[in-house]
Amino acid sequence: MKKSSQKKEFLDTGYIxxxxxxxxxxxxxxxxxxxxxxxxxxxxxxxxxKKAVGELCFNTSLTGYQEIITDPSYAGQIITxxxxxxxxxxxxxxxxxxxxxxxxxxVVRQLPTSPSNWRSEQSFEDWLILNNIPGISxxxxxxxxKTIRKYKSCNAMICYDENGEFDLNKLKVELNKHPNMDGLxxxxxxSTKNQYKFNELPHALISSKALENKSFKPKIAVIDFGVKKNxxxxxxxxxxxxxxxPEDANxxxxxxxxxxxxxxxxxxxxxAATEKKCRxxxxxxxxxxxxxxxxxxxxxxxxxxxxxxxxxMSQGHRGANHPVKNxxxxxxxxxxxxxxxxxxxxxxxxxxxxxxxxxxxxxIEGLRxxxxxxxxxxxxxxxxxxxTDSSYLFNDFLKLIKVSKNAKxx
Numbered sequence: 001m002k003k004s005s006q007k008k009e010f011l012d013t014g015y016i017x018x019x020x021x022x023x024x025x026x027x028x029x030x031x032x033x034x035x036x037x038x039x040x041x042x043x044x045x046x047x048x049x050k051k052a053v054g055e056l057c058f059n060t061s062l063t064g065y066q067e068i069i070t071d072p073s074y075a076g077q078i079i080t081x082x083x084x085x086x087x088x089x090x091x092x093x094x095x096x097x098x099x100x101x102x103x104x105x106x107v108v109r110q111l112p113t114s115p116s117n118w119r120s121e122q123s124f125e126d127w128l129i130l131n132n133i134p135g136i137s138x139x140x141x142x143x144x145x146k147t148i149r150k151y152k153s154c155n156a157m158i159c160y161d162e163n164g165e166f167d168l169n170k171l172k173v174e175l176n177k178h179p180n181m182d183g184l185x186x187x188x189x190x191s192t193k194n195q196y197k198f199n200e201l202p203h204a205l206i207s208s209k210a211l212e213n214k215s216f217k218p219k220i221a222v223i224d225f226g227v228k229k230n231x232x233x234x235x236x237x238x239x240x241x242x243x244x245x246p247e248d249a250n251x252x253x254x255x256x257x258x259x260x261x262x263x264x265x266x267x268x269x270x271x272a273a274t275e276k277k278c279r280x281x282x283x284x285x286x287x288x289x290x291x292x293x294x295x296x297x298x299x300x301x302x303x304x305x306x307x308x309x310x311x312x313m314s315q316g317h318r319g320a321n322h323p324v325k326n327x328x329x330x331x332x333x334x335x336x337x338x339x340x341x342x343x344x345x346x347x348x349x350x351x352x353x354x355x356x357x358x359x360x361x362x363x364i365e366g367l368r369x370x371x372x373x374x375x376x377x378x379x380x381x382x383x384x385x386x387x388t389d390s391s392y393l394f395n396d397f398l399k400l401i402k403v404s405k406n407a408k409x410x
Contacts, residue, residue, distance in 0.1 A: 029164040031136045033107060034171050036155045039147060043138035045160045046111055047128030053178045054078045054104030056156035057340065058145045060319035064336075065124075066095040067383070069133065072190035072226030073296060073338050075102035075268035076181070078156050079318075080148065082141050087112025090120025091127035097228040100131035102190050102268070105158045107144065111137045134158050152312050153180050153340075181340065182312060185277050186269030187297070190226040191247040198222075198242045202233040217241055218401045221259035223249065223285075225267030225274060225297050230382040234391070235263060238398045247274075251284040261291040261401040264298030266380070271300035271310050271341050279305070286372065291400040293393070294376035300343055302376045303367060309347035313363070316340035317378075320385035323359040326366075332359065333390050336383030343367075343378075373400050 031045035035056065058080040059068055065086050068079065086108045112124040128135055136158050148154055157175045159166065220235055222244045235242045243257050247267075254262070262285055267274065274297060275282065282305045285292065294302045300310050317337035324335045333356075342363045348354070356366025356377060368375035375397075381390030 028138075030162055031158065031160050032166045032171070033136050033139060033144075034157050034159070034166075034168065034175060035147065036172075036175055037151075038168070038172050040166075040168060041136075041139050041144065042164065043136040044111065045134070046125050046137050047106070047135035048132045049160050050132070050134050051160070052078060052105035052134045052158040053175060054155065055181050055340075056080065056107075056148055056154045057316055057318055058082055058141070058148055059338075060321065061336070061385075062320070064095075064320060064383070066091050066127075067097050067228075067230075068338075069103055069106060070096040070098050070100050071228055071266075071338060072098040072102050073228075073266050073268050075099075075186045075190050075226065076104055076184070077268075078105045078107060078158065079103065080107040080139075080141055080144055081109070082145055084109035084141070085113075087124030088115065089117035090115025090122060091124055092119050092121040094119070097230060098226065099190055100133070102226075103133060105133065106135045107139050107141065107158075108135060108137045109139065109141045134160075149315060152314055153182070155180065182270055183273050184269045185273035187225040187247045187267040187274050188277075190268060191224045192244055193246060195243060195245050195249070195253065198232045198244055199236055200229070200233055202230065202237050216402065218260040218398065218405075219243070219257060220261045220263055220401075221245060221254050221257050222263045222265060223247060223281075223298075225265050225301075227265035227267075228380075228382065230384075231263075231265060231295065231380075234382045234394045238394060240398075247278060249281065251281060254285070254288075259290060260405060261293065261397060262288070263397075264292065264294035264301055264376070266296030266298060266338075268297075271297050271304060275301050275304040286374065289372065289404075291373040291397065291404050292375075293397040293400075294374075295380060295382075296339055296378065299367065299376035299378050300339075300341060302374060303343040303348065303352070303364075306351060306369075307347075307349045308352075309344045310341045311344050313340055313342050317358070317360070317363075320383065322379065324356050324365045324379055324390075325359055326356055328355055334386045335365075335379035335381070335390055336385040337379045339378060373404050375400070 029042045034040040055077045220240045320336045322337045366377040381393045
């Protein structure tokens, strides 16, 4: 039985000691991160103490760790934060974007310090424990990120042992039984089970002229594949009557609401698997001839529904500093992104116009239908990384709804 050696791992796999005087050295190496290829990293457990298995990915954002961890699009994934200072501003009850238990686990460079921020309500570790999220710290996240980049998809496992003893062969066999992301429809695990109204407004720092839209109150139906709260806030900021429906809603539920516009949300998993499950509903939605706006997996579902194909990206886009070119006005937007799949350029049907592309790899970042009132973006305009570079898209949705209703613009 092969067991990990703390001395060997200290030298070979990127463990970085820190605050050695403040940590009980007997228990410092009590957590293991093992990848599907067998490579492994010893570190220190924090947050909830439990085993976690999921697709390993990395996020390059410098801020917004609580929003990232609670983004339902990360369901079934273990996030590696490349920025070393994660958790030092604590946590609060306002920044959660969705279900807090959908993520599998997190990997950080160093243990969080005591929180120092006027909005903090509890420490980061206490928040992780409360939400049953495991973490491993003390990992050379730069080395780990370089390792992740070798693979199109890489599963990993976080496991704990108070003595730091792990049976690597047994854990690798267990890990390799875990399915890859391809073919997984995970939207069902994060979508609402019941229809509900949403009326919370965005943070006061988010500026939008849409609030001046006092005399027009459109009805917007949101199909929830794992929607983020801040997307819903931006929709209510349009002075809209927002109703959120589950991903398995039927067309009668939508018609009963008589929506002026339909929004297809973000969400986790393989978009092709989600589209296969929701194909009938999506096709009926597009036949309603009401404006449709999609973000993230909503964007991919639009493409798939009209005959495009999606594929797993070699790296994925996850961060808050991704430059996107708007091909309609030649402006560059700094965007927040979180996706591991893309619409294949060569498969795109002629009925679509590409409106945005990534300046990192030229992948499709935005589409609009040439004949129908349908448009979408791959990135997250609600995430304020610009901070308001892309917020115009919500106003574009409102304008499209007004044109569709032949309403007067105020």
